[in-house]
Amino acid sequence: MPLRHLLLTGFLILGYSALGAQQAPTAEPVATATRVGPTSKPAASAAPAAAAQASKPSIELSAPREMGSVRFGILGDTGTGDRRQYEVGDLMTKAMQIFPFEFVIMLGDNIYGSERPQDFVKKFEKPYEGILSQKIPFYAALGNHDDPTQRYYKPFNMNGERFYTFKKGDARFFALDSNYMDQEQLKWIEEQLSRANDRWKIAFFHHPLYSSGARHGSEVDLRTRLEPLFVKYGVDIVFAGHEHFYERIVPQKGIYYFTQGGSAKLREGNIRVNSALTSKGFDTDNVFMVAELGKDFMQFQVISRRGKRVDSGSVPLMPEPKQADDKSRSQ
Numbered sequence: 001m002p003l004r005h006l007l008l009t010g011f012l013i014l015g016y017s018a019l020g021a022q023q024a025p026t027a028e029p030v031a032t033a034t035r036v037g038p039t040s041k042p043a044a045s046a047a048p049a050a051a052a053q054a055s056k057p058s059i060e061l062s063a064p065r066e067m068g069s070v071r072f073g074i075l076g077d078t079g080t081g082d083r084r085q086y087e088v089g090d091l092m093t094k095a096m097q098i099f100p101f102e103f104v105i106m107l108g109d110n111i112y113g114s115e116r117p118q119d120f121v122k123k124f125e126k127p128y129e130g131i132l133s134q135k136i137p138f139y140a141a142l143g144n145h146d147d148p149t150q151r152y153y154k155p156f157n158m159n160g161e162r163f164y165t166f167k168k169g170d171a172r173f174f175a176l177d178s179n180y181m182d183q184e185q186l187k188w189i190e191e192q193l194s195r196a197n198d199r200w201k202i203a204f205f206h207h208p209l210y211s212s213g214a215r216h217g218s219e220v221d222l223r224t225r226l227e228p229l230f231v232k233y234g235v236d237i238v239f240a241g242h243e244h245f246y247e248r249i250v251p252q253k254g255i256y257y258f259t260q261g262g263s264a265k266l267r268e269g270n271i272r273v274n275s276a277l278t279s280k281g282f283d284t285d286n287v288f289m290v291a292e293l294g295k296d297f298m299q300f301q302v303i304s305r306r307g308k309r310v311d312s313g314s315v316p317l318m319p320e321p322k323q324a325d326d327k328s329r330s331q
C-alpha cells in the first residue's frame with residue numbers, strides 16, 4: 001500500500017454567487033465537504049443573489065481553503081492563438097475572482113508555429129491579457145514545438161535558462177527542459193534537489209513520464225533518467241503536458257503525476273480506455289487547472305472550457321525527512 005492516498009473530496013459544487021469573492025478560506029476538512037443539491041439556497045435573499053449571479057462568471061470552482069497557501073494556475077500546450085486558447089484564457093481570468101492564484105506555470109508548447117514578436121502577442125499576451133494585466137507572473141517550460149530562445153522572452157520568467165528553479169512560500173518549483181535531458185541538466189537537477197529543504201518539491205516539464213495517451217504515451221527513456229532522482233530526493237508532484245488532454249495518474253512510487261496538455265489543443269478520445277495508469281482522465285474538452293499548496297495537502301481543481309469541474313482532489317504531502325523514507329516511496 002502506498003503511504004499516500006489521494007483523497008477525493010467531492011468538492012462543494014457552487015456558483016460564484018454562493019461563494020463570494022471575498023470569502024475567507026475555510027478550515028473545512030477536505031474529506032467532509034458536503035455536496036449541495038440543486039434545491040439548496042444560499043442564506044442571502046434571492047434578489048441580491050440573482051443580481052450578483054448576472055454579473056459573475058458561472059464556474060464550478062471553490063475558493064482556496066487554507067490561509068497562507070501557495071496558489072497557482074497550470075496551463076499546458078497553449079500557444080495556438082486560436083479560439084479555444086482565448087476561451088480558456090478568458091475563463092481562467094474570471095476564475096481569479098474565486099480562486100486568486102499568484103502565478104501560472106506553463107508546461108511547454110508555449111508558441112506553436114512561427115515565433116515572430118506578433119506571434120507572442122497573438123499566442124500568449126492577448127489570450128492571457130486579463131491575467132497578465134493583474135501582474136501575475138508566468139513561468140514556462142520548453143516543449144518540443146518551442147524554440148529554445150523563448151528562454152529570453154521576459155514574460156516567461158526563465159531568466160535565459162532552459163531549466164531553472166524558483167521558490168514560492170514553502171514550495172520549490174523545478175522547471176526542466178525535457179527535450180534535451182543531457183548530463184548537464186541531470187547534474188543540475190540532482191544538485192538542486194539535494195540541497196532543497198522546502199516543504200514541497202514540484203517538478204514541471206513538457207513530456208510526461210507516465211501517460212495513457214494513444215498518440216504518445218509514457219516517455220520511458222526520460223522516466224529512466226528522472227524518476228530515480230525524484231524518488232531519492234522526495235519530489236512530491238510532477239506536472240507535464242504534450243498530450244492534449246487531462247490525466248491524473250495513479251501514484252507511482254509515491255509521486256503524483258498530472259498531465260495537463262489540453263489548454264488550447266484537444267486530442268479528443270485519446271486516453272486509452274481501461275489504462276491501469278489512469279486515476280482520472282478527461283479528453284473531451286480543453287481545460288485549465290488551479291491548485292493550492294497548503295501545510296499538508298495540495299488541493300487541485302480542473303476546469304473545462306465550459307466551466308465544469310472535471311476533476312478535483314487533495315494530494316497529501318509526504319512526511320519529512322523525505323530521503324530517510326526512500327523505501328516507502330519505492331513500493
Ligand SMILES: [Fe+2]
Pocket residue numbers: 109143144145206241242243
Ligand atoms: Fe508537445
